[in-house]
Amino acid sequence: MVMIRLACALAVFVTCFTIQTYPQDKTKYPSREEINRVLPQAEAATIQYRHSLDQQQIKLGKSADEAVARDRKTLADLEMLLQAIKGNPDGFNGPAGFFVYETLGEIQKNALVCTISAMSKNAILFAVTGSGDKDLENLGKSCTDAATLILVVMGNVATLYENYLAAEHFRSSSNIEALKKCEAILKSHGLSP
Numbered sequence: 089m090v091m092i093r094l095a096c097a098l099a100v101f102v103t104c105f106t107i108q109t110y111p112q113d114k115t116k117y118p119s120r121e122e123i124n125r126v127l128p129q130a131e132a133a134t135i136q137y138r139h140s141l142d143q144q145q146i147k148l149g150k151s152a153d154e155a156v157a158r159d160r161k162t163l164a165d166l167e168m169l170l171q172a173i174k175g176n177p178d179g180f181n182g183p184a185g186f187f188v189y190e191t192l193g194e195i196q197k198n199a200l201v202c203t204i205s206a207m208s209k210n211a212i213l214f215a216v217t218g219s220g221d222k223d224l225e226n227l228g229k230s231c232t233d234a235a236t237l238i239l240v241v242m243g244n245v246a247t248l249y250e251n252y253l254a255a256e257h258f259r260s261s262s263n264i265e266a267l268k269k270c271e272a273i274l275k276s277h278g279l280s281p
Contacts, residue, residue, distance in 0.1 A: 134163055137195055140227070141159055144156055170188070185248065189246055199232075207225075210225055
């Protein structure tokens with residue numbers, strides 16, 4: 089019952105806070121408002137995934153210790169970066185935004201590995217004993233839910249980062265055009281650039 093409530097709350101959260109991907113002016117960087125809208129989504133995804141890691145460590149035991157420790161480190165790095173961006177949202181517009189996207193991708197992949205591990209172990213148990221383990225089934229669902237939420241957040245982060253790259257491209261192109269005009273003026277006056 090708790091999982092159903094959590095899934096419903098998650099669906100409402102994602103629906104309410106998903107960034108609209110309507111065509112935007114490609115000369116503008118993502119605004120602080122847009123960035124601040126995606127940060128709570130990313131934080132919710134990290135909380136959901138942390139819960140899945142806790143379950144994974146309990147249910148899969150020592151076989152998952154190394155992977156869980158690595159995932160916790162990656163998650164801690166992401167949480168630290170999200171806090172830094174929260175303090176300076178404009179910091180997203182640069183390498184930090186790309187790192188957020190890449191790290192979300194890493195933990196999403198790991199959540200899918202968790203799903204596969206739990207479901208495979210449960211399938212083997214079912215084949216051998218004729219009944220599965222409800223805890224393994226719940227772990228698989230929890231990891232799947234986390235992976236799904238992370239994927240949605242990655243889409244929103246990707247949209248913002250794409251807007252950042254488009255604005256950077258526009259700014260670079262404008263600067264190149266200005267330099268070419270300056271070069272033409274210098275040459276027209278007999279000066280070399």
